[in-house]
Amino acid sequence: MxxxxxxxxxxxxxxxxxxxxxxxxxxxxxxxxxxxxxxxxxxxxxxxxxxxxxxxxxxxxxxxxxxxxxxxxxxxxxxxxxxxxxxxxxxxxxxxxxxxxxxxxxxxxxxxxxxxxxxxxxxxLQGPYEFHDPDNPPTIPVLGIQYNPTADSFTYSFSFKPQKSLTKRTVLSLIARIYDPCGWISPVVFKAKAFIQRLWMSGLNWDGPLNQSLSDEWLLFVQDLENIKQLSIPRRILPADATSISLHGFFDASEAGYAAVVYLRTESYSGHCSVHLLISKSKIAPIRTRLTIPMLELKGAVLLTKLIHHVTICLQKVIVLDAIYSWTDSKIVLAWIKTPPHLLQTFEANRVSQITSSDFPSEWHHVPGSINPSDCASRGLSASSLLNHDLWWSPSWLTESPNHWPIGADNKQSY
Known part of the structure; x- marks a missing residue:
């Protein structure tokens, strides 16, 4: 109107x-x-x-x-x-x-x-109008996802009708309906992206039926995806009495692809600390040009730099960030970032230049791979595993005092 x-x-x-x-x-x-x-x-x-x-x-x-x-x-x-x-x-x-x-x-x-x-x-008013039924809370579509005003949280809703025949066309059509604008379920979407890549590598035509192996894998994925409906992601991420606010970004890569994720960490007057997932993004490793793991990790670093830039632009209108941290378990990438671009090969030099020329400087640190949350999105998780995956939703070690973070004097770099 x-x-x-x-x-x-x-x-x-x-x-x-x-x-x-x-x-x-x-x-x-x-x-x-x-x-x-x-x-x-x-x-x-x-x-x-x-x-x-x-x-x-x-x-x-x-x-x-x-x-x-x-x-x-x-x-x-x-x-x-x-x-x-x-x-x-x-x-x-x-x-x-x-x-x-x-x-x-x-x-x-x-x-x-x-x-x-x-x-x-x-x-x-936007229907439904009832707020008093906790057993059947109303959900309202907000920019592609579901909002539950009773719980003040976001949810997902996917409904895939049984298909008479599974083809590359029908599978791609169904995957396109998985709308995740902020990347909150990136680990699950990554598995869908990887499945698309396998469909292309299989040489199937658009309307040819999937073989038994691919068909079984897809049906298991769709069945497991129903678990996403149980997710409830709190809308509010910023306490009213916040005294310290910082961004924490992570990236990682595997043979299948690479990913980046950004969290908001806040401390309040009472000393309470909370960590909330803001945004993430994943990409599948290219087929034609095979890249080494360190090269994929460097592409993940560039992806993280872009995500941090986007988030900072959005947040700086309403809050003041005290610090921005970037974390990785790749010491090779940290060494590349520390090296002047003119001393690197073309591939590395171009991407290091993008990272170091960012408008929003970030402190780069090494983190053990076992506590790197972006590992979830670079390898993929089932929907059932993602529901209560604490490392993905809120890395517990980030809620501790900075004195207990895995930061060494030899791995701190600011760019």
Missing amino acids: MFRMTWVHPNDRRYQLILWRESPSALLVTYELATNTYGLRSSPYISIRTLLELAERERSSYPRAAAVLENDSYVDDCLTGASSLGEAQILKTELQSLMACGGYELRKWISNEPELLKDIPLEH
Whole structure:
């Protein structure tokens, strides 16, 4: 509805013309479309640009709401929050007032706090509306994943219907439905990626049936994937009384591929420390160009550098990071990063240059492979194993004092 609530300037409506008639015998009539039109390549930009202009014009009157439109919006969705109910009430009122200045009316409200929604008309809420049934909690799709407002957590939901015949086409179609934008289940998705690679290496055509071995492996994967529905990932990752906030990134590689993962570590006034998974990404090792494990690990280091850059850009608008750490169990990669690029071979030099020229310097440290969480995503895990895999969700050693971290004076590097 946001498109239809965005009016186009009268001088530009001549570019939005349609022909219409009530019946085949009636004369054709030319109409100008007065609002932003669905289907035009420019329409999404116009809508988003309109909201940003509205935020800029009304910033002095509604500073909190303007910040939400600029930083916490995705097309026509606003995903934001506050540290207390009082702050949330103020933010809600500001958002309603700011949007009203542009002729917009917010709909599909949802919150983990029912008190916040009491004065919102029922027809303006995002269904389902019931919050009081813990046995059957409502889940609402939010940018491709499921949000449970009762538990204030994210979940996944996959439903693969039985296929009459398994072919490369049907398998790829099903894998494409596994949507994991933040990489929280990267170890499971990695196994799916590796299976795709084996399908290509098998030489099957698009509609040829899978052999018995591949078919059995796929059916076991689909059956195990049902366990992902049991996952519940807390939405809140930042305590209100945080005194220290740092990013911790890890990367690793195997013969099958490489991966990187980033965590947020926070300490509070009470001394409590928490570690939360933020984002991860994995890639399958190329087939045509066989790379050594150290070379794949170096590609993992580049991937981690890009992830840290992305996360830092997103977080720096709302929090101040005290430090950024990058961890690896590869001493070869650490040695390459320490070496001036002009002394390295072309492959290593190009990637080391990308790492050391990052806009956000990171402290590089060695970590034993047994406590490197990115190992999970570079080798793959079954869904049932991932559910309670503490090393993946929150490495326990990171919650300890930095004095107990596996940091030696000889392996610290800052770039």
